Amino acid sequence: MSVDTETVARIAALARIKLGEDELAAMVPELNAILGWVEQLGEVDVTGIEPMTAVIENHLRLRDDVIDADPLTGGGKRGDVLANAPAAEHGFYGVPKVIE
Amino acid sequence: MNDYRIQGATGDWEVVIGLEVHAQITTQSKLFSGAATEFGAEPNSQVSLVDAAMPGMLPVPNRECIRQAVRTGMAIDAQINKYSRFDRKNYFYADLPQGYQISQLYHPIVGTGSIEISLDDKEPEASTKTIGVERIHVEQDAGKLMHDQHPTMSYVDLNRCGVALMEIVSDPDMRSPAEAGAYLRKLRSVLRYVGSCDGNMEEGSMRADVNVSVRKPGEPFGTRTETKNVNSVRFVMATIEHEANRQVDVIESGGTIVQETRLFDPGSGTTRSMRSKEDAHDYRYFPDPDLLPVELDDEFLSECRDSLPELPDAKRHRYENEFGLSSYNAGVLTAEVETARWFELLLMESARAQGEPPAKVAKQAANWLISELFGALNKLGTDLENSPISPEKSGELLALIGDGTISGSIAKQVLELMLETGDAAGVLVEREGLKQTSDTGAIEEVIAKILADNADKVADYKGGKDKLFGFFVGQTMKAMQGKANPQVVNELLKKALG
Amino acid sequence: MTDLTELGVAAIRDGVAGGDFTALEVAEAFNANVAAAQSVLNAFITPTPEKAIEAAQAVDAKRASGEPLGKMGGVPIGMKDLFATKGVQTSAASHILEGFTPEYESTVSQKLWDAGAGMLGKLNLDQFAMGSSNETSFFGDAINPWRRNDGGNAALAPGGSSGGSSTAVAARLCPAATGTDTGGSIRQPAAFTGITGAKPTYGRCSRWGIVAFASSLDQAGPMARDVRDCAIMMEVMAGFDPKDSTSLELDVPSWEASLSPDMTGKRVGIPREYRLDGMDADVAKSWDDGIAWLKDAGAEIVDISLPHTKYALPAYYIIAPAEASSNLARYDGVRYGLRDLPEGAGLQDMYAATRAAGFGAEVKRRILIGTYVLSAGYYDAYYTQAQKVRTLISHDFKNAWSLCDVALAPTAPSAAFALGDKSDDPLAMYLNDVYAVPASLAGLPAMSVPAGLNSEGLPLGLQLIGREFDEQGVLNAGLALEQRAGFVAKPEKWW
Numbered sequence A: 001m002s003v004d005t006e007t008v009a010r011i012a013a014l015a016r017i018k019l020g021e022d023e024l025a026a027m028v029p030e031l032n033a034i035l036g037w038v039e040q041l042g043e044v045d046v047t048g049i050e051p052m053t054a055v056i057e058n059h060l061r062l063r064d065d066v067i068d069a070d071p072l073t074g075g076g077k078r079g080d081v082l083a084n085a086p087a088a089e090h091g092f093y094g095v096p097k098v099i100e
Numbered sequence B: 001m002n003d004y005r006i007q008g009a010t011g012d013w014e015v016v017i018g019l020e021v022h023a024q025i026t027t028q029s030k031l032f033s034g035a036a037t038e039f040g041a042e043p044n045s046q047v048s049l050v051d052a053a054m055p056g057m058l059p060v061p062n063r064e065c066i067r068q069a070v071r072t073g074m075a076i077d078a079q080i081n082k083y084s085r086f087d088r089k090n091y092f093y094a095d096l097p098q099g100y101q102i103s104q105l106y107h108p109i110v111g112t113g114s115i116e117i118s119l120d121d122k123e124p125e126a127s128t129k130t131i132g133v134e135r136i137h138v139e140q141d142a143g144k145l146m147h148d149q150h151p152t153m154s155y156v157d158l159n160r161c162g163v164a165l166m167e168i169v170s171d172p173d174m175r176s177p178a179e180a181g182a183y184l185r186k187l188r189s190v191l192r193y194v195g196s197c198d199g200n201m202e203e204g205s206m207r208a209d210v211n212v213s214v215r216k217p218g219e220p221f222g223t224r225t226e227t228k229n230v231n232s233v234r235f236v237m238a239t240i241e242h243e244a245n246r247q248v249d250v251i252e253s254g255g256t257i258v259q260e261t262r263l264f265d266p267g268s269g270t271t272r273s274m275r276s277k278e279d280a281h282d283y284r285y286f287p288d289p290d291l292l293p294v295e296l297d298d299e300f301l302s303e304c305r306d307s308l309p310e311l312p313d314a315k316r317h318r319y320e321n322e323f324g325l326s327s328y329n330a331g332v333l334t335a336e337v338e339t340a341r342w343f344e345l346l347l348m349e350s351a352r353a354q355g356e357p358p359a360k361v362a363k364q365a366a367n368w369l370i371s372e373l374f375g376a377l378n379k380l381g382t383d384l385e386n387s388p389i390s391p392e393k394s395g396e397l398l399a400l401i402g403d404g405t406i407s408g409s410i411a412k413q414v415l416e417l418m419l420e421t422g423d424a425a426g427v428l429v430e431r432e433g434l435k436q437t438s439d440t441g442a443i444e445e446v447i448a449k450i451l452a453d454n455a456d457k458v459a460d461y462k463g464g465k466d467k468l469f470g471f472f473v474g475q476t477m478k479a480m481q482g483k484a485n486p487q488v489v490n491e492l493l494k495k496a497l498g
Numbered sequence C: 001m002t003d004l005t006e007l008g009v010a011a012i013r014d015g016v017a018g019g020d021f022t023a024l025e026v027a028e029a030f031n032a033n034v035a036a037a038q039s040v041l042n043a044f045i046t047p048t049p050e051k052a053i054e055a056a057q058a059v060d061a062k063r064a065s066g067e068p069l070g071k072m073g074g075v076p077i078g079m080k081d082l083f084a085t086k087g088v089q090t091s092a093a094s095h096i097l098e099g100f101t102p103e104y105e106s107t108v109s110q111k112l113w114d115a116g117a118g119m120l121g122k123l124n125l126d127q128f129a130m131g132s133s134n135e136t137s138f139f140g141d142a143i144n145p146w147r148r149n150d151g152g153n154a155a156l157a158p159g160g161s162s163g164g165s166s167t168a169v170a171a172r173l174c175p176a177a178t179g180t181d182t183g184g185s186i187r188q189p190a191a192f193t194g195i196t197g198a199k200p201t202y203g204r205c206s207r208w209g210i211v212a213f214a215s216s217l218d219q220a221g222p223m224a225r226d227v228r229d230c231a232i233m234m235e236v237m238a239g240f241d242p243k244d245s246t247s248l249e250l251d252v253p254s255w256e257a258s259l260s261p262d263m264t265g266k267r268v269g270i271p272r273e274y275r276l277d278g279m280d281a282d283v284a285k286s287w288d289d290g291i292a293w294l295k296d297a298g299a300e301i302v303d304i305s306l307p308h309t310k311y312a313l314p315a316y317y318i319i320a321p322a323e324a325s326s327n328l329a330r331y332d333g334v335r336y337g338l339r340d341l342p343e344g345a346g347l348q349d350m351y352a353a354t355r356a357a358g359f360g361a362e363v364k365r366r367i368l369i370g371t372y373v374l375s376a377g378y379y380d381a382y383y384t385q386a387q388k389v390r391t392l393i394s395h396d397f398k399n400a401w402s403l404c405d406v407a408l409a410p411t412a413p414s415a416a417f418a419l420g421d422k423s424d425d426p427l428a429m430y431l432n433d434v435y436a437v438p439a440s441l442a443g444l445p446a447m448s449v450p451a452g453l454n455s456e457g458l459p460l461g462l463q464l465i466g467r468e469f470d471e472q473g474v475l476n477a478g479l480a481l482e483q484r485a486g487f488v489a490k491p492e493k494w495w
Ligand SMILES: [Mg+2]
Pocket: B020, B209, B226
């Protein structure tokens, strides 16, 4: 499968990356080279093979339902979560106005 | 049952409805972080580094969320999947800091189940329908955007972000707004019984995506639209009503329905297309590589099962069979877990106060609760949950009726006084002198006077007008200000009238 | 007095503990080297000399009061700028995170500070760890301190993505540094600069607080002068972290104390599929040397087959970009980092503009590949297929472990290449990780040890891959190689 300019433009839009025309034109052959190369995976017979889910055999741990049990992953830190925000106002993150 | 039909220019149309209900799982902390979930906190005060998707942050799942989803699945007799996975649903929006929602697409935790709805409150068994539930999966809630605080900016509050939701997806089995309403009410009831969701639609703990399509009866499904986040039963019904009519109009005027996301406007009762999420169709789901599969063992599952309470249908049947309640009364008392809980406390207190087994006093308690207390609370503009009198105090009142201390009519008076003063029934009866008398001497005295004053009626009675017996009872009770024991009055009257 | 910057982790730790010199003296010596090299080698994005001094003074004070100094007491290190460090810019070498100053510390860096290490600065890397030459950094190339012996003085790549780390350790700007390895990002730069780098079993080191590239592959590890130093540092970095759902709930073994170069009774597998057509002659020779050295150490050499080797790189270049495309969605200009808000732009325009301005070309390329392979209609053909192939690659190793205890292979197909040599050809760049990627896909512990110099006078590395959880086996085989290779060469100082 090879991608055309329109497809790359659609993918870039989906990924929210604005591409200039030159950038888009350059990207098409690059992506095609990479996609053409990864497609050799299609040769592999994977009959009866499960896709990998855990790299190393391990079990999902579930945590107890306790508020702020670990301060590093708890709430109540508005200052910390807003500290790096480009446009924080009145305790909110500001973004350009959204019309729903 | 009448089929619900939209009457179009080209004939009748059938409406096909499926609901995706998002129910907030009742937990202290969020699905993947330790931040609190409490409603109404200061903006961004309940946000962890994880919820704000800071670089390098990772999700760790909350056991209680998994447990409540499993218990909910068990409550609707659904298949519980011992193996499930979290997937990422990728899209960009300001209320979604990670740029993806952690949800379950490929392997949900709960598979197919069903919910039985009843379409007739008077006769719950008379008209029932089974609505299929396709799946329940667990996922993160998004944050909140506020659009009216600033002229050019929207404000983002992430407090809700990462709160655990169950998405309960029905089959397209409903055919009318009424069925959808019944389904939502029943689902809400089950969730509240299980304790997995508080069902509070005003606070957004439960909201529905409403999928609607129309077709000519017998034809294949039409194209559906999805109206997002409708937050009351009434609005869901209005959405269906409007959307079905709109679709019929579109089709009959030569148009086609496009599969799209719509928004319900409660002001106008109409739906409109939601442009902002237009291109969000390609969600690029894939298993979240930060999380391992959820694997449930038998011990976990049996704890979930053992901790399930008696559910509304089972309770209703028990009230009918064990207590001899009418199916209407049983239905009213079991529809809401709070009502049933209150009723059972009342029953316990009343039985204790009367020294009788609950089954013996259940009818009295049920009738009194439904016809007396509900009415009185309604008049006060309050409900059972906020009732100023407790089941214990009510039990005492019922016992006073049961042992003949007061009559039914005096009981109404006592209830009003209790609601006014907060005093106990016994105290009020004593203080107000409302005690019913069985003092035969006093009653005989009154009866003698009444018979003397109404000699003509006595003669008529003796002449065969049996119905006049009621008149003499009424007069006696009136003279006794309602405090005479009706049984004693009956006996003495019979004796006096020969 | 000896040049303290010639000392490694163990020597500094022991010297500080023994009072031969103070931690402050060590920190000052390395700070001086960092400052002198910075404008030329560009190993650091943010030097933090004051942090190094502060930590050293704390260790010296502890020693004065007789307290234990920690497993790395007094050792100043470099921190790859992918680890969140509280109060210090954490950029992932990107423009989009330029100026981002976390309010939190990554688990691994915290463990290092708790063990008495100090921070010399945040090290350069390929942007978001995507690259094999450190050429994708927004903050410029890091320069390999090695030069070819042809007198041409061509600037060479230090490898990547941990290119700042490899540069700094090789140039004696720090005795050790952290790295992260997603598809060879510790081992390949270690090989390119004549140092030692190890990646533990996936899940040994917590990923909490490390800027994510590809979650199912990312793993932190040490980069240092020798095997012992790696063992010490890895012991400190590893350990269960309840904040990371994929963290292994295992005790950390005493890797340093159990080091042994005796390979008697051990079987070393030589994967036949790694012997590629047209293999670089010097690389082939160093591999043969390695085989001979391990035999000499008492090991039995066995031929093993890893039949799906050929498919490892293509599988990697589906899985890693797919995960990355999603992991990097959070860089949107709302909560931190760059925001590009063109006049009149709406929210979605702001995202597109911010990400266009904030991501470099390679990052964009990988996000687009990842977005494409996950998109509707292609998911199964690409992603599911790749994850199945990944299962097969993992099976290959499991089968091999019935025949051998550890596998020996080259780390990279060539020595360091010149800057610019491959930067125009993404595929040629990707092929550099052909030997490193299979162990990453299988989550196995692996390390690169310097094996000698090639005909151009550049270092070559040999790679050891072990069973899951058997870091000790890898370290021991690494030590056996190290002792026999006798690699003492170092880049001549020209900066
Ligand atoms: Mg929906």
